[in-house]
Amino acid sequence: MHAARVRSGMTDTQIAAAPPALPHVAIVGGGPAGLMAAETIATAAGGRVTVTVYDHMPSLGRKFLLAGRGGLNLTHGEQMDAFAERYRAAAPRVRPLLDAFPPEALRAWADALGQETFVGTSGRVFPKAMKASPLLRAWLRRLDGLGVRVALRHRWTGWDEFGLLRFETPDGVTAVEADATVLALGGASWPRLGSDGGWTTLLADKGVAIAPLRAANSGFEVAWTDLFRDRFEGEPLKGAAYTVGRRRLKGEAVISRHGIEGGAIYALSAELRAEVEATGEAALWIDLRPDLRAEQLAERVGAMRAGQSLANVLRKAIGLSPVAAGLLREAFGPDLPREPILLARAAKGCRIRITGVRPLDRAISTAGGVAFDELDETLMLKRLPGVFVAGEMLDWEAPTGGYLLQACFSSGVAAGQGALRRLGLAS
Numbered sequence: 001m002h003a004a005r006v007r008s009g010m011t012d013t014q015i016a017a018a019p020p021a022l023p024h025v026a027i028v029g030g031g032p033a034g035l036m037a038a039e040t041i042a043t044a045a046g047g048r049v050t051v052t053v054y055d056h057m058p059s060l061g062r063k064f065l066l067a068g069r070g071g072l073n074l075t076h077g078e079q080m081d082a083f084a085e086r087y088r089a090a091a092p093r094v095r096p097l098l099d100a101f102p103p104e105a106l107r108a109w110a111d112a113l114g115q116e117t118f119v120g121t122s123g124r125v126f127p128k129a130m131k132a133s134p135l136l137r138a139w140l141r142r143l144d145g146l147g148v149r150v151a152l153r154h155r156w157t158g159w160d161e162f163g164l165l166r167f168e169t170p171d172g173v174t175a176v177e178a179d180a181t182v183l184a185l186g187g188a189s190w191p192r193l194g195s196d197g198g199w200t201t202l203l204a205d206k207g208v209a210i211a212p213l214r215a216a217n218s219g220f221e222v223a224w225t226d227l228f229r230d231r232f233e234g235e236p237l238k239g240a241a242y243t244v245g246r247r248r249l250k251g252e253a254v255i256s257r258h259g260i261e262g263g264a265i266y267a268l269s270a271e272l273r274a275e276v277e278a279t280g281e282a283a284l285w286i287d288l289r290p291d292l293r294a295e296q297l298a299e300r301v302g303a304m305r306a307g308q309s310l311a312n313v314l315r316k317a318i319g320l321s322p323v324a325a326g327l328l329r330e331a332f333g334p335d336l337p338r339e340p341i342l343l344a345r346a347a348k349g350c351r352i353r354i355t356g357v358r359p360l361d362r363a364i365s366t367a368g369g370v371a372f373d374e375l376d377e378t379l380m381l382k383r384l385p386g387v388f389v390a391g392e393m394l395d396w397e398a399p400t401g402g403y404l405l406q407a408c409f410s411s412g413v414a415a416g417q418g419a420l421r422r423l424g425l426a427s
Contacts, residue, residue, distance in 0.1 A: 033409070033415070048425060053151070056168075060140065065136065072126060072132045074107070074126065074127065124402050157202070184391045216270065216363060218358050219363075220259045222352055231326060238252050244275065251264025252264055261358070266399055282353075287348050297318055311325065318344070327350060332350075366397070
């Protein structure tokens, strides 16, 4: 308390006469992880603690709202073993968080906010409203009812010489005393929405090991010809299969001005990124007709009447859409074979040269972050007792499909429970 007395200017007599203050928990970051930590603490503490959410933006949940722009994919309905494996190398560390607050719990939480959910044909889970805004409004009302305070336009800049949290605000620099702190500042994708990765330096200066932040669920650069790019920019490539190294999956991609993106590419982004980082480029193999063998396609090509144009052969015999046919031509150029079996094999194996990863600030999410070895089982930083970390700040990555938000929610619950334990308020 000495630091607080120095900062406030209060005398020892004044402090002795004042009623004991409630413990204060500072939540730094107003996204899903931070808000879930705030709710976890405020609900369990039942008025025995003050909870304040600090965010440097003018409103809360900005990236959450962006995530719901095309339909809010909260979580996924697959079995937990398969679900946990989506987190790759971090799966053993993420699995306990998921077990403590699994997809079923997240769905029940949304239902209780009046936002009933459903499982789509792909297994993805959405609120029936298909939007983030109704859920966020209901959530903020609940937090307000629980007494959670909100301090907007507060940019966290670390700790002052007394160990107090330091914030830059429109009214100047302010220092805040907290008995426990939950950091939930996100990664570094979409910085205009609040996640700029500035926290990495603040924690690194305290000796915390941080894996470099890198683009995840991102697009990749391809040196398209002007003709192909201008003709097919924005066109979806459907029904194809994509292979990087030993990993193959079916899905949809989109031709962009700078290269290629979309769900299938996001799911392979870790493998593509690793190849680019290791060698400066990556090979993406695309099977344009994964439902048929090369021999079957060759038979269809051979059955075409003589004199048919290549465009007709690609469209009628092989069944390629205009963008798929264009991609085949782009991949092989003048070397595209005409013999039935060779043409069929070409359609089954288009090699696209990936030349780079799209910028981090354009990625859906980030890989890297605070190393799990820096944390105890409650997500508290071992080097900074009383400071917990949640959400995308942690060193994990996952594909789109509900896995990103689920881990943010689950880690927010875990960090909130850790703060309660720290304060001796855990049940």
